[in-house]
Amino acid sequence: MLATPDGPELPRFELLGPVRAWQGETELDLGPAKQRAVLTTLLIHANRPVPTERIVDAVWQADPPENGANVVQKYVAGLRRVLEPGRSPRTPGSLLTLTDAGYQLSVGPDRLDAELFQQYVQRARAAQTAGRPGDASRLLEQALGLWRGPALAGLTGALFDAARDRLTESRAAALEHWAALELLLGHQIQLAPRLAELVAEFPLREELRYIQMLALYRCGRQPEALAVFRDARRLLAEEFGVEPSERLQELHRGILRADPALVPPRPPWPPAPVAYPQAPVAYPQAPVAYPQAPAAYPQAPYPPPPVPLVVPLAVATPTTGPPGLIPLWLKRTAAIAVPLLTFGLTSWAVVGFVAVRHRSRALGFVAAGLLGLLIFFCVGMELDGPGDEAGTWAGFAVLALLLAMLGGATAGALIRPRPTGPTWEASAVFAMGQRIRRDQARQLVEHHPAIARELQIGRPDLPRTFDDGGLVDVNTAPEIVIASLPGIGPDVARRILADRYDRGGVTSVDELVARNLLPRPVARALEETLVAVPPPLTSRPDSTG
Known part of the structure; x- marks a missing residue:
């Protein structure tokens, strides 16, 4: 809490949050927003005079009132009534005073x-x-x-x-x-x-x-x-x-x-009993009554043991997404050619079919218009009746047929067919599923390494019942698997395995970069694929045994 000086209690002010003023335990009503802004300007320059022009610039910025000095004087009078309620109207203020250099708000010690x-x-x-x-x-x-x-x-x-x-x-x-x-x-x-x-x-x-x-x-x-x-x-x-x-x-x-x-040695001073004073309303919450730190510091990470170099004869091929059914260029060609080859008689059907597949209301209107042209063609030919010479209605009918033919071909050329059905939907679901499985596998590696080793996470070369989303463990995967990754190759894979044998593996993929075994750009590109499964806490086998 703020200290209370001897003598009459002075108001205390708060800027570390919403601007507020207190008289003892009572919050003061600071009035309208502009009056509160005037007070804030004076508090920012507490115990220093502030020219009226600076107050106007701070409060009204680019839109000052015509009689800015009078408006500031009105708000200052309102603040005086709030901060010094017992003061006589004709008595000069003791907290908010007017000097030759401007208005000055006197704030007592420990009052802000x-x-x-x-x-x-x-x-x-x-x-x-x-x-x-x-x-x-x-x-x-x-x-x-x-x-x-x-x-x-x-x-x-x-x-x-x-x-x-x-x-x-x-x-x-x-x-x-x-x-x-x-x-x-x-x-x-x-x-x-x-x-x-x-x-x-x-x-x-x-x-x-x-x-x-x-x-x-x-x-x-x-x-x-x-x-x-x-x-x-x-x-x-x-x-x-x-x-x-x-x-x-x-x-x-x-x-x-x-x-x-x-990990430094234990501190030379004994930990003092924790009895923190309660803060008013903490922002953010201040730490409260920590328990004593453990007597022993956690041990440094264990050195991983070596992994035997066993290269399998074959590597399981990762699962890929489902293939496309019909090439997009063939769909577009058909959408253009069918209206031309049928002289516009099927234009409405082609565009209507695409409208239904795309669920497009605009294409539906185009298909309806093309169907209307075809109906006009049939009606126009019937209106002229039988005869060798075409009449007026027949000319309009032929024009409608030409418009239907060209309109259908143009619509087919402008339509951008997208892969539908199992091609794009299954691919999206497949990619999402792989990402989810990778995240689940990484959680096991981080929090339950023993289970991760039992499930053989990161070993695509072994038959498994757990799908880890295509991860590769740099600590146990054979050379042929590591070499198959983009940007690595056989030479880098051999260096990684040699270092793994000498030092016992790595605790993270970043350690490969620190040891100059993997370029940083390659490590970043393979962030979603590489993982370092911690080996079990066993001693390194004796090479002479």
Whole structure:
């Protein structure tokens, strides 16, 4: 809670969320939106005079009122009535005063949450400098607990947007500082879920991703730590065309090689009892009463054992989608030729058939028009009656037939036949099914590696009852399977198998890139195909036995 100074209680103000003012425990009614915006402008420049012209520019921006100074004076008078209800109308205000340089709002110590937030952050830095990381973390939690939502919520304009960005940046920096302290204190298990929320909120802040990767790795969750780096690299490449920072890449390489330096020794100070003060309404929720970190840090990932090099005589051919029935060019040719060869008599039937297949109302109207021309042709020929010379109606009838013939051929040329029936529908269903099966198989690899090994996930060369969607395991698949993948070939496959035999396999596909066994573009292209199934925890067999 905000401190209460000695003497008469002064109003306290909140900018870290919707703009509000309080007198004790009572929220003050700040009036209409423009009056609230005037107060916010004065709070951004608290204890400093603000010229009337600057207030007008901030509140009304490109559409100022003609008598801007008088309108500001009216809103200031309304604020004085709210902030100083006991003041006489003819008595000068003590909180909101008019100086030669403009209006000035005097805010008492600890009466503005944005300033109190900065004070907590500065005290946290001092505590960390003094070697008290636990106190620093608790001070940052108190600072972050002051936030109730986006700063200056509901206000727009250049001044308010700049202030909001500045405050949001300060909050993000404080969150990074707090997360680093919690990791230093050994609270990585409790910190990991909170970091996932923060990374989703600030996806471009690499420091949060760095702390998240390190926390997950210290929890023994190496694949998830590598997935954080992969997501960051994909986001930066797609949005900005750049690679992650060198610091983040170095951490990624350290996790791949299980660098012992990434798991520090136990901290020299004993963990203090956790009794965090309750924040008002936390935005986001401040961490509450963490349990003590485990006495022992999780062990580094185990070294995988070697895999025997057994190359089968044949490799199962992956299932492919169903073939097409009729080529598209043949359908288009038929749609053009049939109306011409039948002199327009079947134009309406051809277009109507396509309209039904495509479920197109527009093509249905065209087919109806062509049928009408054919009916007019028959009626016109009958109206002239028998005779050797064609009459007027016969001429119109022949013209209608020509229009039906040319119209049907033109419609057939313009129609873009799409593959229907089992060709495209089954292909789409097949592709979706393969994707779902791959995702299910990857979940088994990540969370239940023993079951994944039993189901022989990633081994298309073996007869299996479980369909993994076409995955290939770089730790157990034979050379002929790996060499058949696009972009690899026999030479790269032999290098992968030789390294697998010497080092015992890899813990992720990214490790192949780190060991210079697979080019990065090829690894990215095969992200949906390659998988690294963790081998069982067995010792490497004796080569002399």
